[in-house]
C-alpha cells in the first residue's frame with residue numbers, strides 16, 4: 001500500500017473513530033470505542049513497513065494526528081459522561097426530608113401480661129409491695145412449711161413436676177405462688193403487705209382448661225390484729241377495682257396453710273348474678289382460695305401467732321383475660337401465640 005493510501009485510510013479511521021467516541025452513551029461504551037479506534041489505527045500503522053523510508057514521516061504524522069484527535073475527543077466525552085452521572089446520582093439519591101416516613105405496625109403486651117400488670121397496679125395503689133420468687137422450689141417452701149402433711153394429694157407425682165436434683169422429690173417447679181408466703185415470712189421485717197405474681201407449673205396436659213404452665217398471684221398480709229374482716233374488705237375493694245360493680249363470695253373450704261379457709265368467687269361482671277354463658281348460668285365465677293394464716297405456718301417461720309395474725313389469698317391470673325375477653329380456650333390464650341388472635345385483645 002502506498003503512503004497516500006495509508007494517509008487516506010488514517011483519515012477514514014479518524015473520522016469513524018471520532019463519531020464512535022463522541023456517540024458513546026456510557027463510560028463503558030466510551031472505553032470500547034477507544035479500544036476500537038486504537039486497534040484500527042494500529043492496523044493502519046502496520047502498513048508503514050512497506051512504505052519507502054522517505055515517505056514514512058508523512059504517514060506517521062497523519063497517524064499521530066488521528067491518535068491525538070481521538071484522545072482529545074475521548075477526554076471531552078469522558079468529562080461530559082462523568083458530569084451527567086454525578087447529576088443523575090444527585091437526583092436519584094436526593095432525600096425528601098419533608099416526607100412523612102413509613103408507618104410500621106406496633107405490637108402490644110400479651111393479655112396475660114396486661115392483666116398481671118393491672119393486678120400489680122391495684123395492689124401498689126393499696127400500699128402493697130410486689131415481690132417475685134423462684135420458679136424452682138424446694139419441698140420445704142412449696143409444701144412442708146405450708147403445712148402440707150407428707151402424702152398430701154397435692155404432693156403426689158401426678159401434680160408436681162419434680163426436678164432431677166438433690167434428694168428425690170425435694171426440688172420441683174413450684175406448683176403455686178404460696179411458697180413465697182414462707183420466703184417473705186423468713187426474710188422480711190413485719191408487718192408484711194405483699195403481692196407475688198408469678199409463673200406456676202403442674203403436670204397437666206394442655207387443653208381448653210388446663211396448662212402445665214400458668215400464672216397465679218398471691219397476697220400475704222401479716223400485722224398485729226389482722227382479722228377475717230380485713231381479708232373480706234381487701235378482697236371486696238380489689239374485686240371492684242378489677243371488675244367494677246361486683247360482689248365477692250366466700251365459701252368454706254380447706255387449704256393446709258390457712259385456717260379458716262374459703263373458696264373465693266366474684267359475682268359475674270357480665271350478668272350481675274342473672275346467669276349467662278360466661279358464668280355457666282351460675283351468676284358466680286370461681287377465682288381461687290383464701291384464709292387466715294395457719295398457726296402452724298407461723299410456727300414454721302418463727303413468728304409468734306399470739307402477737308401477729310394475717311391473711312392470704314391466691315388465684316389464677318389467666319382466667320381473668322379469658323373471662324373478660326370471653327375466650328373459650330386456655331390453649332388459644334397461652335399456647336398458640338397466633339397474632340391474628342392476640343392482636344384483638
Ligand code: DAH
Nearest residue numbers: 176178289290291312313314
Ligand atoms: N395455693 C393455692 C392453690 O394453688 C391457692 C390458695 C389458697 C392460696 C388459699 C392462698 C390461700 O394464699 O390462702 O390452689
